[in-house]
Amino acid sequence: MSITDIRDGLEANLETISGLRGYSEIPENPSIPAAVVTLDTIEYDQSFQKGLVLYNFSVTVIVGRFNSRSAQQNLNDYADNTGSNSIKTAIESDKSLGGSAFDVRVTSMTGISNIDLNDGNNYIGMDFSVTCYAN
Numbered sequence: 471m472s473i474t475d476i477r478d479g480l481e482a483n484l485e486t487i488s489g490l491r492g493y494s495e496i497p498e499n500p501s502i503p504a505a506v507v508t509l510d511t512i513e514y515d516q517s518f519q520k521g522l523v524l525y526n527f528s529v530t531v532i533v534g535r536f537n538s539r540s541a542q543q544n545l546n547d548y549a550d551n552t553g554s555n556s557i558k559t560a561i562e563s564d565k566s567l568g569g570s571a572f573d574v575r576v577t578s579m580t581g582i583s584n585i586d587l588n589d590g591n592n593y594i595g596m597d598f599s600v601t602c603y604a605n
Contacts, residue, residue, distance in 0.1 A: 472570070473509065476525055476602050479567025480507045480574070484529070486560045487548075502593065503533045503544065505557070510599075522572075525602040529576075531557060532595040536584050541594050549579050549596065557598050571604040 477494035484492035484505040493506045500506065508528050516522035531548050534541030547555035558576040565573050578599045585593040 473525065475570035476567055476604060477507050477509070477527075479564070479570045480527065480529065480561060480600065480602075481505075482568060483561050483563050483574075484557070486563055487555055487557070490531075490548075490555075490560075499589075500532065500587070503531070506530045506532070507600075521605055523604055525571075525604060527600040527602065529557065529561070529598040529600055530585070530595055531598065532585055532587075532593050534594060536592040536594045538594070542582075545582055545594065545596055561598075561600060567602065571602045573603040575601050577601055 481492035481494040484490060489503060491501045491504045493500060493504060496506060496508060509525065510528050511526040513524040516524055533544045547553065548557045550556045552559055561574060561576050567574055576598055580597045580599060582594060582596045585595045587593060
């Protein structure tokens with residue numbers, strides 16, 4: 471189970487949401503709406519014989535221009551606990567991430583904020599905390 475495989479699994483699960491583009495690596499110029507997976511921390515040796523490692527990721531969802539009312543409404547759909555556009559439901563749809571993890575959980579959504587992609591526009595987005603259990 472590699473970090474690359476876990477990130478690819480997260481991207482694949484995110485792309486089950488119609489119209490959302492997932493990125494397992496930080497893109498230079500993302501297509502919006504986008505979900506970008508970044509590795510935050512790794513907690514090694516969670517069980518004997520290196521049997522469990524916790525990988526903590528952030529998934530940043532970017533939906534549109536900051537002043538767009540529809541973009542803000544889209545964030546509500548992505549933040550829902552369930553539904554066809556729910557980030558939590560999509561990420562947890564294949565808990566093994568294509569065989570690269572034992573389990574995956576979306577633990578929180580942490581705020582809506584302005585995102586600058588250095589293209590002259592301000593976008594609106596939010597971050598989700600994701601924990602993957604693997605070895």
